[in-house]
Amino acid sequence: xxxxxxxxxxxxxxxxxxxxxxxxxxxxxxxxxxxxxxxxxxxxxxxxxxxxxxxxxxxxxxxxxxxxxxxxxxxxxxxxxxxxxxxxxxxxxxx
Numbered sequence: 001x002x003x004x005x006x007x008x009x010x011x012x013x014x015x016x017x018x019x020x021x022x023x024x025x026x027x028x029x030x031x032x033x034x035x036x037x038x039x040x041x042x043x044x045x046x047x048x049x050x051x052x053x054x055x056x057x058x059x060x061x062x063x064x065x066x067x068x069x070x071x072x073x074x075x076x077x078x079x080x081x082x083x084x085x086x087x088x089x090x091x092x093x094x095x
Contacts, residue, residue, distance in 0.1 A: 030067030033059070039070065040077050055080065 022028060031039055037047035040056070050056040057072040 027070065029070050030060075030062065030065075031070055031073070032067065036068040036070075036073060039073055 028035070033047065034044050036056075036059075037044040040047065040050075042050065047056060051058060056076050057068065059066045059068050
């Protein structure tokens with residue numbers, strides 16, 4: 001998914017009026033639970049489990065809102081492979 005389409009995908013949940021829309025190409029830094037789950041490509045339930053298991057970062061509270069830092073999600077997602085290259089992971093699955 002390209003950067004612009006990813007940004008639009010993330011904004012789908014929160015865009016209510018044109019005034020609330022971020023400029024094109026600017027992804028939100030703080031993501032809701034549903035947005036964060038979409039961002040890493042899993043369901044909200046799986047994302048909750050990943051957060052509980054320490055695979056994803058805990059959210060932060062900003063006044064009454066709970067948000068996940070997109071940059072911290074990037075770091076956590078990058079660490080999921082445990083340092084193995086993509087080719088090595090697929091090689092282990094070969095019959």
